[in-house]
Amino acid sequence: MTVSLTGSPDSAVSSSLITISPMRRRHLRGVVAIEQQASSHPWSLGLFLGELRMPTSRSYVVALDRHVVVGFSGLMYTGDEGHITNIAVQPDYRRLGIAQRMLLGTMRQAMLHGLTAVTLEVRASNEAAQKLYQGFGFAPGGIRHKYYSDPREDALIMWAHDVNSTGYDQRLSGIESASQQQARLGDQARLGDAE
Numbered sequence: 767m768t769v770s771l772t773g774s775p776d777s778a779v780s781s782s783l784i785t786i787s788p789m790r791r792r793h794l795r796g797v798v799a800i801e802q803q804a805s806s807h808p809w810s811l812g813l814f815l816g817e818l819r820m821p822t823s824r825s826y827v828v829a830l831d832r833h834v835v836v837g838f839s840g841l842m843y844t845g846d847e848g849h850i851t852n853i854a855v856q857p858d859y860r861r862l863g864i865a866q867r868m869l870l871g872t873m874r875q876a877m878l879h880g881l882t883a884v885t886l887e888v889r890a891s892n893e894a895a896q897k898l899y900q901g902f903g904f905a906p907g908g909i910r911h912k913y914y915s916d917p918r919e920d921a922l923i924m925w926a927h928d929v930n931s932t933g934y935d936q937r938l939s940g941i942e943s944a945s946q947q948q949a950r951l952g953d954q955a956r957l958g959d960a961e
């Protein structure tokens with residue numbers, strides 16, 4: 767996939783050229799721009815900077831189309847529990863499997879840090895994100911009433927348990943294989959279009 771000067775994909779058919787990398791300060795301008803599009807209460811540059819200053823309890827990644835940031839996700843951890851703090855993909859790049867690839871990296875990090883469970887909050891109406899999380903074994907574990915504002919809405923609390931187990935490792939490997947297969951199909955379609 768190549769990007770135009772506006773940062774939009776010229777041909778949104780494959781995510782195989784998207785790389786997932788650790789988030790660095792140089793990525794934050796792009797990260798904040800995506801965050802502003804994705805959230806009614808966007809995190810500030812200062813907040814992201816603060817997160818990057820805590821590398822022993824945070825793990826943030828970005829998705830890059832060449833050098834352009836097209837997505838990001840984050841994990842906070844203490845003890846054996848983790849919390850997905852934020853995840854968003856630039857609107858033109860959605861439904862290409864980018865969030866799935868970022869979450870794969872994030873959940874592998876969770877395993878690496880010896881976490882046993884990972885939790886998150888998601889808007890009750892956010893079916894897209896809930897479907898994404900369900901694929902990673904997250905299940906509803908409770909409601910935080912009126913947790914969000916603009917618009918006011920409940921948060922669904924979701925948990926993935928036993929993320930340090932062989933079974934969870936196998937789940938991630940399955941997602942990885944399916945994602946690689948999807949990227950290969952996308953590449954074939956892209957090459958077909960170019961002929």
Ligand SMILES: CC(C)(COP(=O)(O)OP(=O)(O)OC[C@H]1O[C@@H](n2cnc3c(N)ncnc32)[C@H](O)[C@@H]1OP(=O)(O)O)[C@@H](O)C(=O)NCCC(=O)NCCS
Nearest residue numbers: 804853854855860861862863864865866888894895897898
């Ligand atoms: C949620 C979000 C991060 C998904 O990013 P994405 O890169 O488009 O997601 P992916 O392409 O990796 O999708 C992976 C799976 O998630 C689910 N999914 C993603 N978007 C979906 C949608 N619009 N409708 C239904 N299911 C969806 C599907 O199960 C999908 O698998 P499939 O394509 O094989 O059906 C993106 O829509 C976004 O940035 N939303 C705004 C920010 C946000 O809501 N963040 C979550 C905060 S809790």
